[in-house]
Amino acid sequence: MGKKVTEYPVIWLQGAGCTGCSVSVLNSVSPTIKNVLVDEVIPGKHVSLVFHPTVMAGTGEPAIEILQDKQKTRRGEYLLVVEGAVPAAEGGIYAFVGEEDGKPVTLLSRVLSLGSNALAVIALGTCASFGGIPAGAPNPTGCRGVKAIFEEHNISTPVVNIPGCPSHPDWFVGTVASILLGGLPKPEELDEFRRPKLFFGSLIHENCPRRAYYDEKKFAKKLGEPGCLYDVGCKGPVTYADCPLRLWNGGVNWCIGNNSPCIGCCEPGFPDVVSPFYARMGENLPQARGK
Amino acid sequence: MGRIVIDPVTRIEGHLKIEAMVEGGVVKEARSTGTLFRGFEIILQGRDPRDAQRITQRICGVCPTSHSTAAALNLDSAFGIADKIPENGRLLRNLILGAAHIADHILHFYHLAALDYVDVAALAKYRGKDPALKSVRDFIARGESAPFVSRGRSDFRLSRKASETLAAHYLKAFEMRRKGQEAAAIFGGKLPHNVGIVPGGVTAVPTVDKIASFLWRLNELREFIDNVYLPDVFEVARAYPDYFEIGAGCKRTLSYGVYELETAEADLVKRKRLFLNGIVFEDLKREPLDISRISEEVKSSWYAEECKGKPAAGKTIPAPHKKDGYSWIKSPRSDGRVCEVGPLARVLATYAGGDPRMRELVDGALKEAGVSAKALFSTLGRHLARALGAKFIADSMPAWLLELKPGEPAYIDSKVPEESEGMGLVEAARGALGHWIRIKDGKIALYQCVVPTTWNASPRDDRGQPGPLEQALTGVRLKDESSPVEIERIVRSFDPCIACAVHLLSPKGMEIGRVEIC
Numbered sequence: 001m002g003k004k005v006t007e008y009p010v011i012w013l014q015g016a017g018c019t020g021c022s023v024s025v026l027n028s029v030s031p032t033i034k035n036v037l038v039d040e041v042i043p044g045k046h047v048s049l050v051f052h053p054t055v056m057a058g059t060g061e062p063a064i065e066i067l068q069d070k071q072k073t074r075r076g077e078y079l080l081v082v083e084g085a086v087p088a089a090e091g092g093i094y095a096f097v098g099e100e101d102g103k104p105v106t107l108l109s110r111v112l113s114l115g116s117n118a119l120a121v122i123a124l125g126t127c128a129s130f131g132g133i134p135a136g137a138p139n140p141t142g143c144r145g146v147k148a149i150f151e152e153h154n155i156s157t158p159v160v161n162i163p164g165c166p167s168h169p170d171w172f173v174g175t176v177a178s179i180l181l182g183g184l185p186k187p188e189e190l191d192e193f194r195r196p197k198l199f200f201g202s203l204i205h206e207n208c209p210r211r212a213y214y215d216e217k218k219f220a221k222k223l224g225e226p227g228c229l230y231d232v233g234c235k236g237p238v239t240y241a242d243c244p245l246r247l248w249n250g251g252v253n254w255c256i257g258n259n260s261p262c263i264g265c266c267e268p269g270f271p272d273v274v275s276p277f278y279a280r281m282g283e284n285l286p287q288a289r290g291k
Numbered sequence: 292m293g294r295i296v297i298d299p300v301t302r303i304e305g306h307l308k309i310e311a312m313v314e315g316g317v318v319k320e321a322r323s324t325g326t327l328f329r330g331f332e333i334i335l336q337g338r339d340p341r342d343a344q345r346i347t348q349r350i351c352g353v354c355p356t357s358h359s360t361a362a363a364l365n366l367d368s369a370f371g372i373a374d375k376i377p378e379n380g381r382l383l384r385n386l387i388l389g390a391a392h393i394a395d396h397i398l399h400f401y402h403l404a405a406l407d408y409v410d411v412a413a414l415a416k417y418r419g420k421d422p423a424l425k426s427v428r429d430f431i432a433r434g435e436s437a438p439f440v441s442r443g444r445s446d447f448r449l450s451r452k453a454s455e456t457l458a459a460h461y462l463k464a465f466e467m468r469r470k471g472q473e474a475a476a477i478f479g480g481k482l483p484h485n486v487g488i489v490p491g492g493v494t495a496v497p498t499v500d501k502i503a504s505f506l507w508r509l510n511e512l513r514e515f516i517d518n519v520y521l522p523d524v525f526e527v528a529r530a531y532p533d534y535f536e537i538g539a540g541c542k543r544t545l546s547y548g549v550y551e552l553e554t555a556e557a558d559l560v561k562r563k564r565l566f567l568n569g570i571v572f573e574d575l576k577r578e579p580l581d582i583s584r585i586s587e588e589v590k591s592s593w594y595a596e597e598c599k600g601k602p603a604a605g606k607t608i609p610a611p612h613k614k615d616g617y618s619w620i621k622s623p624r625s626d627g628r629v630c631e632v633g634p635l636a637r638v639l640a641t642y643a644g645g646d647p648r649m650r651e652l653v654d655g656a657l658k659e660a661g662v663s664a665k666a667l668f669s670t671l672g673r674h675l676a677r678a679l680g681a682k683f684i685a686d687s688m689p690a691w692l693l694e695l696k697p698g699e700p701a702y703i704d705s706k707v708p709e710e711s712e713g714m715g716l717v718e719a720a721r722g723a724l725g726h727w728i729r730i731k732d733g734k735i736a737l738y739q740c741v742v743p744t745t746w747n748a749s750p751r752d753d754r755g756q757p758g759p760l761e762q763a764l765t766g767v768r769l770k771d772e773s774s775p776v777e778i779e780r781i782v783r784s785f786d787p788c789i790a791c792a793v794h795l796l797s798p799k800g801m802e803i804g805r806v807e808i809c
Binding site: 005007017018019020021022023024026027029032033034038039046054055096099104132133134136137138139140141165166222223224248249250252253254255257258259260263271275276277278279 | 296308330333334338339341342345346349350351352353355398402403423426427430433462465466468469472473475476477478479480481482483484486487489491492493494495496504700701702704
């Protein structure tokens with residue numbers, strides 16, 4: 001008690017997404033979400049979630065005032081978390097977050113203004129990272145990931161992508177903890193898609209407990225069977241994530257552990273390049289990871 | 292007449308704006324507007340039908356399990372296997388969906404709704420020994436009180452001790468809802484966005500260790516519902532009894548029924564389900580569900596008149612300059628009648644249908660709250676029905692677990708037909724959810740979802756009848772127009788899910804949406 005605690009303000013915006021990444025972060029086990037919200041995630045350092053549409057007490061105008069206030073008073077000091085893609089078609093009219101001076105403000109404009117004054121941006125989930133499901137063909141609302149939007153508008157704020165549909169709570173909490181401990185990730189700590197190598201450094205296929213089946217060509221012919229799920233559509237051979245080692249929901253299970261093929265949800269080509277999800281992937285898929 | 296705008300309405304799923312016209316402190320008229328559009332029905336066109344249950348889950352990360360179930364039932368019927376699902380598949384679907392619903396109801400009451408009734412700032416003076424509450428006190432003392440505390444809130448009526456208890460339960464509830472999601476993931480692979488529920492059943496094969504692991508999470512949840520959740524709803528009800536009268540709405544509810552008790556019947560309306568389907572009226576009489584009576588109206592929606600009609604043939608042609616339009620949400624009606632959907636609807640349908648266990652549960656709760664069954668049509672009634680619904684599901688689940696046959700498959704394989712149609716009806720945590728598909732050349736030609744919040748947040752229909760949420764807000768007296776807590780409490784009692792409800796949005800429409808009625 002009485003010791004100095006440094007507050008790290010976090011502003012969490014939701015765009016063209018489903019709130020699934022927020023729900024996933026609530027599933028964090030160690031630390032629990034209570035630890036993340038209230039306690040010092042790293043001794044002496046507390047993550048202060050000043051704006052989050054799903055959990056915050058405030059609503060309407062007082063909630064929007066927090067956004068405006070932090071942008072001025074904590075300029076360059078706050079972390080911006082973006083969940084959901086940014087609809088950019090037609091000036092961003094497909095998503096609004098609150099009003100200013102009686103006029104609705106687009107998510108695009110909030111991401112640009114809050115993003116350019118942030119210490120860094122965490123693009124949480126595949127939508128915010130690469131566009132994801134709402135950017136699926138024909139991408140009716142012109143959805144883009146945060147980094148693509150920043151490049152178009154010459155915003156140089158660092159962006160870390162933590163994809164996944166949804167993202168794993170450990171990937172988010174681990175990235176935040178590493179920023180609190182050692183500052184922003186160094187370029188060599190991120191892969192070509194700005195994902196932390198710590199979590200996205202190897203293929204699902206490389207660590208899959210069913211790899212031996214693949215090597216021995218023992219393939220499941222339908223869902224629910226033992227064997228390698230390659231023939232029923234598994235995209236583990238082209239998907240970078242540590243799901244087979246980390247597991248999900250407190251370690252109770254994961255997709256392939258449930259006899260269901262990996263659908264490649266952490267890749268920039270999700271959903272179009274990696275679908276149909278239950279069809280064996282084409283031979284050219286490894287080259288098609290990018291959009 | 293004054294105009295109150297709440298934008299964004301926080302602690303709901305998605306992006307919602309509420310506008311209320313107020314005269315003499317009373318809401319004369321209310322309108323709700325969704326402010327995000329992603330266009331799922333357009334994205335689904337031309338894809339492999341089997342991908343629908345992966346993609347439609349991403350409509351909503353709060354209720355993805357319900358979408359996967361609706362999609363799987365929809366595809367079961369389109370693939371011609373609705374009556375061939377293995378028993379293990381039926382039971383596992385019930386268990387995955389049940390655990391997700393329980394987690395969702397707990398999340399809704401504690402993390403979305405409770406901050407309207409509980410003043411967490413009261414913990415600043417906490418002197419007790421609970422380590423969790425002490426850490427919250429220290430947190431508030433550091434001056435960074437977000438996200439629990441906001442400026443300008445009023446009408447907190449719980450005693451300091453009750454507030455402390457509820458705040459402790461708010462923290463405990465985080466753990467409980469997490470365990471609900473873990474239980475669902477035991478057979479669903481992961482949550483949110485499970486991979487287990489597919490057309491043909493469930494991909495997991497139940498084993499004894501998984502059954503035990505599920506059971507003991509369920510046991511904890513049941514203990515929490517009985518000893519914490521339900522008592523807390525009564526605690527709030529005692530402090531805010533007027534909310535058994537505020538926010539009644541249309542007093543007519545509609546349920547599709549949910550949790551399969553058999554697989555032999557392919558027709559989902561006739562299939563035996565734990566929660567019954569049907570429309571329940573103010574006099575608590577129940578009319579059986581008739582899907583052919585359901586159609587969507589678009590008089591107040593920015594869609595061309597030809598978009599009116601049955602969901603199975605649903606069209607979505609935007610008409611942003613439409614004179615009477617003020618919403619991007621359509622107006623689903625049953626025989627032209629406005630219906631509320633949600634936990635209240637399925638509890639009432641089951642109660643009015645004479646289910647003995649539901650009658651005992653509801654009658655006992657009404658006695659404890661000291662109100663009549665008609666008081667369930669209210670803000671508090673929705674919260675009470677949600678908690679009772681959670682108990683009803685949770686108490687049904689141990690038997691399903693024990694019926695599972697370890698090691699036996701829960702899935703039957705099938706082929707995607709060249710041409711077919713399907714329908715999937717289920718209850719999401721927040722109400723009746725329907726998916727419709729038309730398959731052509733083995734691909735999705737048309738996919739339509741009519742989601743709970745489309746019913747609840749619908750605008751005025753062809754006859755000018757306001758939607759359930761609009762009706763619930765009309766006539767409400769505001770104690771303090773600068774802090775319209777009454778509006779927020781009513782809106783959140785519906786547990787709106789706006790990401791689901793908004794199907795299409797177009798540029799110029801937003802301007803029309805902001806016309807003031809003064």
